[in-house]
Amino acid sequence: MNEISKMISKHIALTAKEADVIAECIPIKSFKKGSFLVKEGQIPNESYFVIKGCVRKFYLVEGEEKTTDFYTEEASISSMQSYLKKTPVNHYFECIEDCKLAVLTYEKEHELYERVPGFESLCRISLEVDLAEQQEALATFIMSSPEQRYINLLQNKPELLQRVPQYHLASFLGIKPESLSRIRKRIAKKTK
Numbered sequence: 001m002n003e004i005s006k007m008i009s010k011h012i013a014l015t016a017k018e019a020d021v022i023a024e025c026i027p028i029k030s031f032k033k034g035s036f037l038v039k040e041g042q043i044p045n046e047s048y049f050v051i052k053g054c055v056r057k058f059y060l061v062e063g064e065e066k067t068t069d070f071y072t073e074e075a076s077i078s079s080m081q082s083y084l085k086k087t088p089v090n091h092y093f094e095c096i097e098d099c100k101l102a103v104l105t106y107e108k109e110h111e112l113y114e115r116v117p118g119f120e121s122l123c124r125i126s127l128e129v130d131l132a133e134q135q136e137a138l139a140t141f142i143m144s145s146p147e148q149r150y151i152n153l154l155q156n157k158p159e160l161l162q163r164v165p166q167y168h169l170a171s172f173l174g175i176k177p178e179s180l181s182r183i184r185k186r187i188a189k190k191t192k
Contacts, residue, residue, distance in 0.1 A: 003028060003051050004102040007074070011125075012118035021115045025108040030100050037093035037101075038079060043086055046103050047078035053099025054163050058171070059091045067171040069137075070096075070160055076126060077101075096164060146175045150183050 004026045005019040014022070028051060031037070038044045040060060048055070050071050057069040057077075068091075071077045082089045083106060104112075113120040140152060150173055153160065160169065170180040 002026075003100075004049065007049075007051075008119075008122065012122050014116070014118075018116045022112065022119075025112050025115075026102045026104050028100060029103050030098070031095045033095055033098050035095045035099075037077070037095070038089055039092050040090055041088045043088050044079050044082055045107075046105050047076065047083060047109070048093075049102040049104070050075045050077065051100040051102060053095060053101070054097045054160075055099060055101075056094050056096045056164070056168060057091055058094065065171060067168050070157070070164060070168075070172065072157075072159070072163070076130060096168065141174070146173055146179060147183050147186070149173045150180070151187070154187075 002023040005014065005022045008014065008022055009019065026049075031053070037046075037048060037055065048071075050073055052073060055071040055077055056067055057071070058065045058067045060066075077093060079089045079091070079093075081087065109123070113123075141149060144152065153169070153173070164172075166180060167177045170177040173180065175183075
């Protein structure tokens with residue numbers, strides 16, 4: 001039983017044979033810091049699950065990188081529209097740490113639906129949770145000031161402050177690095 005089989009077995013009961021099928025269909029691969037899982041214009045055939053590491057999603061807008069998400073341990077990563085419709089993506093997935101990822105191709109995903117009965121239900125539930133989290137994150141971003149976004153990050157994903165360069169965090173918050181520095185100083189003064 002590999003790491004992904006162990007993680008899946010926390011959510012659905014697996015026979016030894018099903019665990020072996022999962023290990024066979026979902027290999028675990030290592031990616032170096034700076035590696036791209038997908039680049040703008042490519043048509044991905046894979047989705048990922050983070051076992052260890054951090055992956056950043058960003059868009060290039062008039063030559064400037066706009067970070068929209070970070071994926072860390074136990075997060076799934078996919079370009080869903082492109083994955084399903086076989087169209088080119090308009091974003092990038094970059095490993096900003098050395099990563100260990102479970103890699104699932106479109107074909108192996110459908111094979112698993114046939115061979116592991118609970119897998120399809122697990123994927124549906126996971127997708128629903130991811131969608132709900134994305135919707136909430138977007139609403140929070142739209143309705144919050146940059147300082148509120150930073151406080152939200154401190155409360156909900158404090159580990160990112162140690163793992164992600166400040167300029168990526170600033171982009172994620174929709175501000176310039178200098179503005180992030182000012183916000184951090186203001187909040188530090190308030191907490192003293």
